[in-house]
Structure formats: structure tokens, C-alpha cells
Amino acid sequence: MRQVVLALALIAGLVLAVAAWLWGPPVWAAQRRARLRRQPFPAAWREVLRERWPYFAQLPPDLQLQLKEHIKAFVAEKPFIGCNGLEVTEEMRVLIAAQASLLLLNRRAGLFNGLRQVLVYPGAFVVDRVQNDAAGLVREGRQVLLGESWQRGQVVLSWDDVLAGAADPADGRNVVIHEFAHQLDQESGAANGAPFLGRRDRYARWAATLGAAFARLQRQVALGEPTLIDAYGATSPAEFFAVASEVFFEQPRALAAEQPALFAELAGFYRVDPLSW
Numbered sequence: 001m002r003q004v005v006l007a008l009a010l011i012a013g014l015v016l017a018v019a020a021w022l023w024g025p026p027v028w029a030a031q032r033r034a035r036l037r038r039q040p041f042p043a044a045w046r047e048v049l050r051e052r053w054p055y056f057a058q059l060p061p062d063l064q065l066q067l068k069e070h071i072k073a074f075v076a077e078k079p080f081i082g083c084n085g086l087e088v089t090e091e092m093r094v095l096i097a098a099q100a101s102l103l104l105l106n107r108r109a110g111l112f113n114g115l116r117q118v119l120v121y122p123g124a125f126v127v128d129r130v131q132n133d134a135a136g137l138v139r140e141g142r143q144v145l146l147g148e149s150w151q152r153g154q155v156v157l158s159w160d161d162v163l164a165g166a167a168d169p170a171d172g173r174n175v176v177i178h179e180f181a182h183q184l185d186q187e188s189g190a191a192n193g194a195p196f197l198g199r200r201d202r203y204a205r206w207a208a209t210l211g212a213a214f215a216r217l218q219r220q221v222a223l224g225e226p227t228l229i230d231a232y233g234a235t236s237p238a239e240f241f242a243v244a245s246e247v248f249f250e251q252p253r254a255l256a257a258e259q260p261a262l263f264a265e266l267a268g269f270y271r272v273d274p275l276s277w
Contacts, residue, residue, distance in 0.1 A: 041068045048094045055169035055250075056098065058277045063105050070101035070111065079117045083156075086122045092159060095166055096120070099176035100155075102249060103184060106271035112183050116153035123160040147175040149182035151190060172251040173230070181245040185238055193237030197269065206265055213262045214240045228258055249274055 049056040059067065074097035082088040096118060104111065124144050146161040157175060165174035188196040193210060197203055213229075214237055220227045221234040228251065233243030247255050248266040252274035256263040267273055 039072070041072065044090065045071065045094045048091050049098060052091070052095050052163065053098055053166040053169070055102075055166070058169070060277065063272070066105050067098065067101055070104055071097045073111050074101055077111065078115055081117055081119050083119050083121045083125070086120055086159065088120055092120060092162075096157065096162055096176055099162070099166060099174060100180040103177065103180050103245070103270065112180065112187075114151075114153050114187055115155065115183055117155075119154060119156040120162075121156070121158050124158050125156070147179040149179040149186065149191070151186045155179045155183060170250055172228070172247045172254075174246050174250060177246050177249055178242045181242040182238065185241055191238035193241040195241070195269065202268075206269075209261050209265045210237070210241065210244075213244070213259055216259075228254055245270075252277075 056064065056067070071094060075093045078097070080088045080093050080096075100112070124146055126142050126144055127148070128142055145156070146158045148156040150156070157179065161175045165176060182191050185191040185193065185195045188194065193214070194203065194206060197206055214234070217227060217229055217231070217240065218234045221231045229240070229247050230243045233240040244255075244262065244266060248263065248270070252263065255266075256275060
């Protein structure tokens with residue numbers, strides 16, 4: 001009898017341990033965010049937004065409040081690592097968190113759940129790449145990058161370009177929006193331009209709309225025509241989604257006028273309407 005009791009106690013302990021492992025982190029995160037909500041948004045952080053990111057002032061008051069809550073959680077939960085001797089400051093954390101959190105407004109998705117850390121370089125950084133050339137040969141080379149998003153949970157950013165993207169909120173170029181759009185895309189697997197959309201019926205319309213817009217951009221680039229969406233978006237569907245996201249948030253009127261179907265799809269995904277700001 002005693003052995004049976006011990007066995008049952010052991011099983012119960014294992015069940016509790018598994019339950020804590022499965023449900024503990026979300027519960028702890030919810031408790032931490034509840035505590036953060038009770039804390040005021042730091043005055044120094046408001047100054048960072050006012051001085052470094054004019055976009056924030058354009059947002060309606062309710063979205064500003066949402067964004068502040070996201071910023072507090074992002075700074076509290078996501079590790080930042082300086083690279084090439086860069087010392088990460090509070091200003092860097094707040095400015096990056098603010099622009100990344102723009103993509104989460106009105107959405108019930110988590111706080112970039114797959115993101116484990118943000119790496120920040122002082123400026124553009126060099127990476128080694130193995131690529132296939134036009135002849136199908138494998139070649140090694142180096143690339144200079146402003147940002148990068150990795151499926152294994154890292155975003156890499158150039159601080160110089162974070163500042164530049166924040167300073168001009170209407171040029172359609174924002175490295176933080178770009179790389180964190182990739183993070184959303186990668187939550188459903190490898191980046192392919194089709195992030196998690198929820199209902200199954202949305203994928204066909206998404207594929208048709210973004211596929212047509214992607215093909216249009218490729219034709220424009222091939223013909224040397226000027227484009228609203230940066231030509232880099234023509235390299236792959238994943239890059240198209242990220243570049244189109246930059247334009248959606250920073251040049252919404254131009255995008256809605258030129259490609260209303262694309263604008264509508266992105267508005268449905270991001271659940272905001274930048275035309276109203």
C-alpha cells in the first residue's frame with residue numbers, strides 16, 4: 001500500500017512539474033505585465049519618443065497608450081546585446097522597442113514570442129554568405145547589412161540605421177519595421193511572405209493579392225521603372241512582405257492610392273489604419 005501511495009505521489013509530482021513547465025512561463029509573463037501596467041511610463045522614455053521618433057505623436061491617444069504598454073513589456077522581457085564594442089543604452093532599448101511594437105497594435109499575438117535577443121551594432125555590419133550565382137555555382141562572399149532577422153530568435157540591427165529610420169517617419173524606410181515584420185513572418189516557420197493569418201480562408205486571398213503585387217514589383221524593377229516599394233522587395237516574397245510593411249506604416253496614402261488591394265490586406269493583418277493618423 002505504501003508503495004502505491006509513493007507511486008501516486010511521484011506521478012502527481014511529475015504532472016505538476018510538466019504543468020508548471022507548460023503553463024508557468026505564460027502565467028509568469030502575464031503577472032509581470034500586470035505589474036508593469038501599474039507602473040507609469042518613465043518620463044525619460046517619453047523624451048526619447050518625442051526627440052527621436054516623430055511618428056509617435058501622429059498616433060491616436062488610444063494607440064499611444066497601447067504602444068507604451070508594449071514598450072514597457074518589450075524592454076523588460078527582451079535582452080539587448082551590444083556588438084563591436086557598442087554599449088546598449090536605455091535610449092536604444094526604448095527606440096527599438098517602440099518601432100517594433102508598432103507592428104503589434106490591436107493584435108492579440110504575443111510580444112514576438114520567438115524572439116530571444118536583439119543584437120545591436122554601431123552601424124552597418126558585414127556578414128559572410130554562401131550563395132548560388134546565376135550559373136548555379138556556389139560562391140562565398142561578404143555582404144554589408146543594416147539589419148537581419150533570424151528564425152532562431154534573433155534580430156540584428158544597425159543603430160545608425162535605427163536612428164535614421166526613426167528620424168524620417170515618411171520615407172518608407174525603417175529597418176526596425178522591416179526586420180520585425182520578418183519576425184512575424186517567421187513565427188509560422190521559415191520566412192516566406194505568409195505570416196500566421198488565423199483563419200484558413202485568408203491565405204488564398206493573401207497569396208493572390210501579395211503574389212500579384214510582388215510580380216508587379218518584379219516587372220517594374222526589370223523594366224527600370226520607379227517604384228513606391230523598394231526594389232529590394234523584388235528579391236523574394238519574404239522581402240516583399242517586409243518592405244511593403246515599411247511602406248504601409250510610413251507612406252500609407254501613397255500605397256492605398258497605388259495598390260488598394262495590397263493596402264487592404266496589410267491593414268487586415270496589422271489591424272490598424274494608418275490613413276486615419
